[in-house]
Amino acid sequence: MISPETAELRILDAAETLFYGRGLQAVGMDEIRSASGVSLKRLYQLFPSKGELIQAYLRRRDIRWRQRLAAYADAQDTPEERILAVFDWLHEWFGEPDFRGCAFSNSFGELGATSSPVAETARAHKEAFFGYLAELTAAAGKPASLSGHLALLAEGAITTAAITGSAEPAHAAKEAARVLLAAA
């Protein structure tokens, strides 16, 4: 038998791959059982319902996503470079083979109307991301309005990259960001 911690990790890993890759409703609990190798009984002990598993998946993904982004951007030397690095990181993300857009936007589109926890998690994720951009913008001594504009560019790049299947929107967004940055 495997430890509860390992079981939880395996479940969350399987859930993330499947939910993100195919959508929340398209994936059944049985499939998460098979992919994780954890029995249905244990699965329901750790996550009492599919809804709770979805929330756990989204919560973990939110934290990890923002950590990856911040680790990349914060490694830059100047505030301006950190801002532009956000778009470089987006480009790397878009290039990953399993990239399929923003997990939160996708979940919101699918269940936001019928599940307030999902809607709330999506909103919290966007707010946290926008808050991070606001920090970077403030550190660069730029007006707060700029951070809102950058957020729209990033958001638009994510959606566009997902639907067109190309990483190019990240470069276009960076170009636009450079113009806005210079003008602000």
Place this chain on the structure above:
Amino acid sequence: MISPETAELRILDAAETLFYGRGLQAVGMDEIRSASGVSLKRLYQLFPSKGELIQAYLRRRDIRWRQRLAAYADAQDTPEERILAVFDWLHEWFGEPDFRGCAFSNSFGELGATSSPVAETARAHKEAFFGYLAELTAAAGKPASLSGHLALLAEGAITTAAITGSAEPAHAAKEAARVLLAAA
């Protein structure tokens, strides 16, 4: 009995309200039957499967959405005004009580991974929208890259407005668009 044309209209109206408002998989055919007042038999005569009804819904929405946008923007006097009017129209749209983001992005997030018709329709919609922006940009004598940047702003505004439930992103996007327009 009602005419086949009326039945088709009523079905498509009901499907649009329900699919857009609650999601594709969250709405059953029975509910479309009730909302439209058209019997299940007729419904399946006109749309042989739920998948085909979804496609019909998306096709009609694509055309209507772009017509509404173009009717609004094309009424402006100058090319620059037409570009900025796109964002004013977005603001009006975001303010509608049943606004819930882009039907195509939502559908893509929900079924894009498992249904190629849905993925293809979403891509076609975005391409058509971007093409329209490219026309406006070219008419203003601006470089093609600008139209890509404007597309990202619009796209980001739609997603952000949907998740935050506010129409404000349209104004922020317009502000950013004005800066990019002046700099291009």
Place this chain on the structure above:
DNA sequence: AGAGTAGGAGAACGATGGTTCTCGCGCAAG
């Protein structure tokens, strides 16, 4: 008027999926 047909209401069917239950096994405590 009478026969045949189209249509409506809704039951029925089959598949799927979330959740729980049963069964049998292995291990740990007494």
Place this chain on the structure above:
DNA sequence: CTTGCGCGAGAACCATCGTTCTCCTACTCT
């Protein structure tokens, strides 16, 4: 050793949903 508990495997259960079928009504065409 044996008793009981926790676990895994998977069947079972129940609701939902896409799709089709049945039955009955009402109208049309002669």
